Amino acid sequence: MSNRREFIQSTIGAAILGSTAFQQAWAQSGLPIEQVKVLYGFPPGSSGDICARRVAEKFGGTPYSKNAGIIDSKPGAGGQIALNLLKGAPADGSVLAMTPFSAISLYPHIFKNLQYKPFEDFTPVGTASMIHHGFAVGPMVPASVKNVKDFIVWAKANPAQASYGSPAAGSTPHFIGALLGLNQNFEFKHVPYRGSVPGVTDVVGGQIACMFTPHGDFIANHKAGKMRILATSGKARSPFVPDVATFAEQGFPELTVEEWFGFYAPAKTPANVVQAANAAINAALKDKGVQDALTVVGLIPFGGTAADQLKSSQVELERWGPLIKRIGFSVDS
Numbered sequence: 001m002s003n004r005r006e007f008i009q010s011t012i013g014a015a016i017l018g019s020t021a022f023q024q025a026w027a028q029s030g031l032p033i034e035q036v037k038v039l040y041g042f043p044p045g046s047s048g049d050i051c052a053r054r055v056a057e058k059f060g061g062t063p064y065s066k067n068a069g070i071i072d073s074k075p076g077a078g079g080q081i082a083l084n085l086l087k088g089a090p091a092d093g094s095v096l097a098m099t100p101f102s103a104i105s106l107y108p109h110i111f112k113n114l115q116y117k118p119f120e121d122f123t124p125v126g127t128a129s130m131i132h133h134g135f136a137v138g139p140m141v142p143a144s145v146k147n148v149k150d151f152i153v154w155a156k157a158n159p160a161q162a163s164y165g166s167p168a169a170g171s172t173p174h175f176i177g178a179l180l181g182l183n184q185n186f187e188f189k190h191v192p193y194r195g196s197v198p199g200v201t202d203v204v205g206g207q208i209a210c211m212f213t214p215h216g217d218f219i220a221n222h223k224a225g226k227m228r229i230l231a232t233s234g235k236a237r238s239p240f241v242p243d244v245a246t247f248a249e250q251g252f253p254e255l256t257v258e259e260w261f262g263f264y265a266p267a268k269t270p271a272n273v274v275q276a277a278n279a280a281i282n283a284a285l286k287d288k289g290v291q292d293a294l295t296v297v298g299l300i301p302f303g304g305t306a307a308d309q310l311k312s313s314q315v316e317l318e319r320w321g322p323l324i325k326r327i328g329f330s331v332d333s
Helices: 002-029 047-056 078-088 102-110 147-155 174-181 196-203 219-223 271-285 288-296 308-326
Strands: 037-040 072-074 096-098 120-137 163-164 191-192 210-214 228-231 258-266
Touching: 037 047, 037 219, 047 072, 047 096, 047 120, 047 258, 047 271, 047 288, 078 096, 078 120, 078 258, 096 102, 096 120, 096 191, 096 308, 102 147, 102 174, 102 258, 102 308, 120 147, 120 174, 120 271, 120 308, 147 228, 163 196, 174 191, 174 210, 174 308, 196 210, 228 308, 258 308, 271 288
Parallel strands: 037 072, 037 096, 163 191, 163 210
Antiparallel strands: 096 258, 120 210, 120 228, 120 258
């Protein structure tokens, strides 16, 4: 009898301790967070910046955060500055970063001295939007150039002017342009910018012939007649510029790319915090105001689980490895 009583008492005690441990673990997670800071590695005003802001502002009043999130712009090095800061941030959900998948899945193939290990230093939280990249020309290119094949003919006849911009060296748009020049056997000089906005400004101003970047950054100027989008990179035509044929439709299926913007947390962020952040992101993407804001800049709301994001980034890591090797681009630092 005494043994039974001791067993019951010990079992109850263990249950109480277990419950207490669970409560302590939840309390230590600090949910809801007072305010979340989202690092973004490209200049304000771009489609990605708008995505980060519109989603983060909906964090307030959720189980994840008491207040709306704020954006901390850290442009430079193709988004690496923001991710380097994330690596050293507290692993409590108070700091996230939003990045295109290129910084996670392409940069390991490019930068020999990359200061972060994407699959070790960060925890996927969830995707926010899908990006179709665009190829657009400005006034330097004659109006007779109406599609990609026309542009190739023009570029081969005008090699001194055949330069293209991208939002960063080592970005996905950089490699779309590089593959076009390589596959079509013409010299296509790359001009990297610090984000989309300055590059678009130079194309509109006739300082450079064309640019590859998320096509949402072209749409306003395209509709105003200041630029002409010659192709988009999605599997199907963009719902925002349905009159523009895809690369695949024009005979360049190897340039089909659908990139995403995703949120990341520092490694070792507790699973329940990641789940709360993921739920807040997916809830924001269901808000009509957020959806409308993304539509204006050519982004497609695209949520999902952290596991989905991890799998996709691993697939892209494998896809781009041999392509980047063929292009022959790498950076020592």
